[in-house]
Amino acid sequence: MKVGIICHPSIGGSGLVATQLGIGLAHRGHEVHFISRAMPFRLSGRESNVHFHPVEPVYYPLFDDSLYTFSLTAKIAEVAEKHDVGIMHAHYSIPHSLCVHLARQISRRDFHTVTTIHGTDSTLLGQDRPLYPLNRFSIDQSDVVTTVSNFQRRYIREHLHLDRDIEVIHNFIDPDAFKPELASLETRRTMAEDGEKIVMHVSNFRLPKNTAGVVKAFARAVRKVRARLVLIGDGPELEQVKVLCRELKIANRVTFMGKVNPIEAIIPNADCVLQPSYTESFGMVSLEAMASGVPPVTSTRDGIPEVVVHGETGLTADPDDHQGLADHVVALCRDDVLHEKLARNGRQRAIDHFLWDRQVDRYLQTYNQCQDNQKISA
Numbered sequence: 328m329k330v331g332i333i334c335h336p337s338i339g340g341s342g343l344v345a346t347q348l349g350i351g352l353a354h355r356g357h358e359v360h361f362i363s364r365a366m367p368f369r370l371s372g373r374e375s376n377v378h379f380h381p382v383e384p385v386y387y388p389l390f391d392d393s394l395y396t397f398s399l400t401a402k403i404a405e406v407a408e409k410h411d412v413g414i415m416h417a418h419y420s421i422p423h424s425l426c427v428h429l430a431r432q433i434s435r436r437d438f439h440t441v442t443t444i445h446g447t448d449s450t451l452l453g454q455d456r457p458l459y460p461l462n463r464f465s466i467d468q469s470d471v472v473t474t475v476s477n478f479q480r481r482y483i484r485e486h487l488h489l490d491r492d493i494e495v496i497h498n499f500i501d502p503d504a505f506k507p508e509l510a511s512l513e514t515r516r517t518m519a520e521d522g523e524k525i526v527m528h529v530s531n532f533r534l535p536k537n538t539a540g541v542v543k544a545f546a547r548a549v550r551k552v553r554a555r556l557v558l559i560g561d562g563p564e565l566e567q568v569k570v571l572c573r574e575l576k577i578a579n580r581v582t583f584m585g586k587v588n589p590i591e592a593i594i595p596n597a598d599c600v601l602q603p604s605y606t607e608s609f610g611m612v613s614l615e616a617m618a619s620g621v622p623p624v625t626s627t628r629d630g631i632p633e634v635v636v637h638g639e640t641g642l643t644a645d646p647d648d649h650q651g652l653a654d655h656v657v658a659l660c661r662d663d664v665l666h667e668k669l670a671r672n673g674r675q676r677a678i679d680h681f682l683w684d685r686q687v688d689r690y691l692q693t694y695n696q697c698q699d700n701q702k703i704s705a
Contacts, residue, residue, distance in 0.1 A: 328694060329358045331406055331438075333399070333427060334418040336365040340611040341445035344475075344498050345418040346370060351687035353377045360406050364395065368588060380406050396422045403430035407438050414694050416441040417469075421458055425465035439697045442469040443496075444483060446608030446630075463487045471697045473690075476630030479608045494693060497633070498609050499686035500618045502678050507620030507670070510595035518582055518596065524554040524660040527597035527621075529590065532562025535606045537626070537646050539564070539571055544601065546575040547653035552660040556581045556601075559593065595619040598666070599659045602626075603646040610634040613641065614681055617673030622666060624655045634681075640673035 330352055334345035346369035349359040353376035361367055361379045370379065382402045384393035403426055406412055415430070415438050417423035424442040431440060444466065466472055466489060473494045474480050480493045519525050526545055530536040538558070545556045558568070558581065565583075572578040587593050594600065600616040603626040610631040613623040617640055625635050626646040635641040642659070644651035659666050 328352075328414065328691075329360070329410060329412045330694065331360045331362055331403065331412045331415040332418065333362045333403065333415065333423045334367060336363045336367045340475075340498065340609065341419050341443075342367055343369060343611065344445070345416075345443075347499065347501065347683060348416075348687060348690055349377060350374060351683060352691070355687070355691070358410070360410055360412055362399070362402055362406055364399075378410070396426060399423070400426040400429045400433070403427055404434040407431075407434045408436045411436060412438055414439050414441060414697065416443065416690075416694075418443050418445065420444055420466050421462050424469060425461055428465050428468045439470045439694075440468070441471045441473065441693060441697060442466055444472065444474040444479060444493075446475065446479060446606070459487075463489065467491060471693050473693060475609045476633050478630040478633065482608075482629075496686055496689050496693075497681055498611055498614065499681050499683045500614050500677050501683040502618050502674070505591045505594065505615050505618035505677075507595050507674070509592050509619070511592075514592060515596040518557045518584070518593075519555040522553060524552055524598040525557055525596060526554050526656055526660075527557045527559065527594065527600045527616075528602065529594075529600065529612045530558065530560040530562065532560060532564040532568065534564065535604055537603050537605050538568050540603050540646055540649060540652070541601050542568060542571050542575065542577070542581075543649045544603065544652035544656065545580075546577050547650060548656040548660075549577060549580055551657045554580070554598075554656070554660055557584060557597070558582070559584045559587050559590070561586050590615065591619070594621055597621045599624055599656060601652065601656060603644070603652055604628060604631070605646050607631050614677055617641070618677040618681075620670045620674050622659055622669035622673060624652060624659070636672075636676065639669070640676045641669055 332349045335342045346367040353359045359377050364382045382399050385398050415427045417427045427440050473496045475498050528541045530538050572581045599622050601624045608630045616623045623641040625631050625643050627643045637643040642655035
């Protein structure tokens with residue numbers, strides 16, 4: 328099978344899943360063509376059966392932007408024709424799904440289209456009024472639509488008013504890449520002093536991730552335990568978070584790591600990850616933590632309960648319940664028995680329910696059904 332994967336190249340859930348899916352397909356002998364504005368961060372460029380096609384920006388004096396949507400559409404059509412690609416899989420609906428649909432109308436090579444909706448493409452960007460009809464149209468034109476959680480499927484049907492089959496294929500993890508054995512004292516000492524518990528938060532520093540709530544909860548927890556907050560990532564609210572740390576007089580207890588890759592070598596060194604998002608279609612960081620043997624402390628919102636089971640694989644609270652979140656952090660830092668139970672159960676759940684190979688097989692099934700012109704049942 329020849330599959331085109333259109334995705335964002337940046338560090339994040341949709342780009343990560345798309346890249347891991349492509350690698351998994353290539354391992355099974357399928358030919359995979361990534362189409363993006365830059366090399367997806369998980370690709371080395373040396374993988375067998377994997378090809379990367381950069382989308383070159385087009386600048387024209389009449390326009391202020393790079394005309395990326397047009398460039399992407401042209402590249403999809405070019406790759407389909409040149410490499411005889413039979414499936415184009417768009418990860419993230421705007422603009423990817425729309426560009427795939429346009430490319431199919433243009434290309435001399437007919438191909439099937441699959442759209443995977445990851446979250447903010449329907450909950451945030453997808454609700455932007457000018458883009459709403461484009462988003463709804465492009466999704467509905469896809470031969471197959473998948474999404475990453477049952478919550479997200481309900482949301483799409485209700486808010487985009489789509490009465491069509493949408494298959495839920497949860498995000499996935501490679502337990503050989505994310506595992507407790509990757510923790511090392513040397514790496515830990517780059518983040519915290521000996522004797523300090525590490526509370527970690529991985530973020531794009533935007534409002535949905537509730538990084539301000541992380542800082543407020545940690546400020547309460549650090550009164551009871553010797554701990555350090557390690558913040559990983561970058562984004563528009565980074566400077567505001569630094570100001571908040573100073574205002575709460577915990578700046579000396581916080582380490583800003585910036586963007587880190589590979590993250591799988593960092594997460595296992597934490598004692599817990601604190602991810603109390605306001606909106607989260609799935610909760611990829613929490614799954615990575617669970618696979619790494621690190622209990623997550625998360626919110627109760629959206630798709631997170633499909634990943635984290637309160638009291639069994641992690642602890643949950645309302646994202647604005649800073650005291651409740653702090654109490655969970657303190658419990659994990661103080662109670663070794665609880666920590667060990669959640670860490671063990673979390674990794675087992677990651678393996679049992681979100682295994683990489685199993686989910687790649689499910690995507691392959693959708694491709695095969697798509698080619699056979701069979702409908703996917705919801």
